[in-house]
Amino acid sequence: MRGNGQESFRAACEAGMEGIVGKKADSAYSGARNGDWIKLKCDQRQEFVIGGYTLTDRKTSGVSSLLLGVYTDGELVYAGRAGTGLSEADMKELAGKFADLQRMEPPFQLAPKPRPKEKITWLEPELVAEIKFAEWTAENLLRQASFKGLRRDKNPRDIKKENADDDKADEEIQPQSAAQETVRVMETNTNGIIIEGIKISNPDKVIFADSEITKGDVIRYYAQVAERMLPYVSRRILSIVRCPKGISQTCFYKKHPGPGSKEIVTIPIATGGGEMEDYFYIENTSGLIAEAQMGTLEFHTWGSRVDELEKPDLMVFDLDPDEGIDLSRVRQGARDVKNILAELSLNSYLKTSGGKGYHVVVPLKPAVAWDGFHNFARRVAEVMEQKWPDRYTSNVRKAKRTNKIFIDWIRNGRGATSIAPYSLRARKGAGVSMPIAWAELDLVAPDGVNMAEALRRIGGNDPWQDFFRNNQQLK
Structure with missing residues (x-):
């Protein structure tokens, strides 16, 4: 086959082959390693x-x-x-x-x-x-x-196991015609349900056994929160956590598109070593639902949008407490991060992590490159460590965290991700990483919002309603 090398290579890898052989068009096989014939392996x-x-x-x-x-x-x-x-x-x-x-x-x-x-x-x-x-x-x-x-x-x-073959699962995505999509967001079907034009297989499969939450419940959740969630997820490179058989079985981490992926956009990105690798993002509610249909529970995003990939606009500080630290100290930690940022004339927003700590999020105009962005986040954490050395550490090493809160600034590097607002967590209780008002800090625990509570909350006022109206930037 002459030409179409990249397409042939991608097809071979997606078919599970070891790779392809490439050759100069006018060269005959000689058995010598002279570069005329090369092996391209699907690593x-x-x-x-x-x-x-x-x-x-x-x-x-x-x-x-x-x-x-x-x-x-x-x-x-x-x-x-x-x-x-x-x-x-x-x-x-x-x-x-x-x-x-x-x-x-x-x-x-x-x-x-x-x-x-x-x-x-x-x-x-x-x-x-x-x-x-x-x-x-x-x-x-x-x-x-x-x-x-x-x-x-x-x-x-x-760091969790990624799976390159997960898109070959028995979950089937069948986008419907545009006419069908406009009839209703959700309708029953003899083999399941259809949400946003996506046929949902096995909607009664239990995903969170402790809460008796099914796959259908999860997908309905994402359909209902999509309007609030998409501004923080759309057109951002994703890493996802999939649990196709429920959280009691094996879950895996995925950051590259695979065969069978639907309703996503694939984009080649240069890695730190200069090689090109494919990543993916979604643009709309159908993308969100299609991922959930494939068993995705958690959505983690880059700090930049694909439109300005090398200029991040979302900074996240994750407060990660050592075991046994009282919740009041974690809450004070969130306040201290907020106050340090305020001294730098930066507005910040609060959300639960769905785990042990809170996330303090700073919206920014895409103005500086990743190195400057990353270094600024590190310096904020170091200032906290220097100001309150008995409370906080900026060192990722667990040995340095004894009776302290790690101010995780590392998520602000190129290629790093953080859990998206409104995303479920693949843990018992079906917790949500939920935006809350600063006035609620003493009222809502880091794992205090589950799926049902999140749905109740989106019926009220949005605590982050002015998030994208900030005009602040790093220089």
Whole structure:
């Protein structure tokens, strides 16, 4: 086949093939590696937490392989090892970082055993690596994993297993004709229901067993909150959490489009290493519903819109308290962030996280690039740490958080994401990351708004109604 190389390559990868062979049009196969014939392999990439490293008896120093993991239900689960891709410069950098992170016990829920003639050094799970790999094995381990670099903009606790095959699930999306869409937002069907022109399969499937919330309930929720939610989600790069069999079964994290994805827009974006990768976003209610039909519960967004991808306009500070910290201290932390920002003439807004802390959100005009944006967020967290060293830390390392609140500023880097306003959380109770008024801070707990309460609230006044009318910007 002459031409259409990118289309052929994408089709091969989506069909589950290993890749394609490309050649110069006028070249004959010689068997020599001269660049006339090349293999293009369908590798996958994602981030993993480094939980240790090995050193074989053939080396006296350095790193033989990295031991990698992902978080599942709050536990670090071993995912395999990466033993290639490590240059001398990489090993030197890693050795310096590993020196302060060594620990006696493995951080993994079930730790791998050392192979013959190798030593394992366990590490605090505080570094994130970008890994290229061929596939997941049947044992949920990586095959042909290769180190591509550290990701300093990622919070290790956010690293979950991504799934490239999830769009092949039995959930079926069938967009209806425009005429059908305009009849009613929702109508019954012999095989299920239709919402925003999307046929919903298995609407009675239980997603949140503790609350007896079904898939149909989840999709109706997103249909009802769409008007409030879309201004914060539309045309922003998404990372999503899918739980197609409910939160009691395996959920997975996804940031790249896959075969079968509907009602999304795919966009190629340059990675930190200069390579192009496909990401995706949605534009309307149909996109929101289509994702929910595929089992998506959580929507996480970039801090910029695709129209100004390199100029972020949404800054988020996530208050992450150490275990056992009283809620009154977390509330005071939110007030302190608000006051620091006010001293800088910046208005901020409050929402629940659906978890342990609050999120303080700052709307901005897209004026500065990611580096300046990221550095500004870091400096705000550092000011809080310096002003109240017994209360707050800007250090992501868990060992530095004892009896303190981590002011998570890392979410403000290029490629990092934060949970979207009005998004459900894939946790017991069907919590929502809900916008609330500052006057409600002492009345609403971080996990105090569930799906039913969120629906009740959107019938009232919008506490963020002037969010997009701010004209503030960084310089």
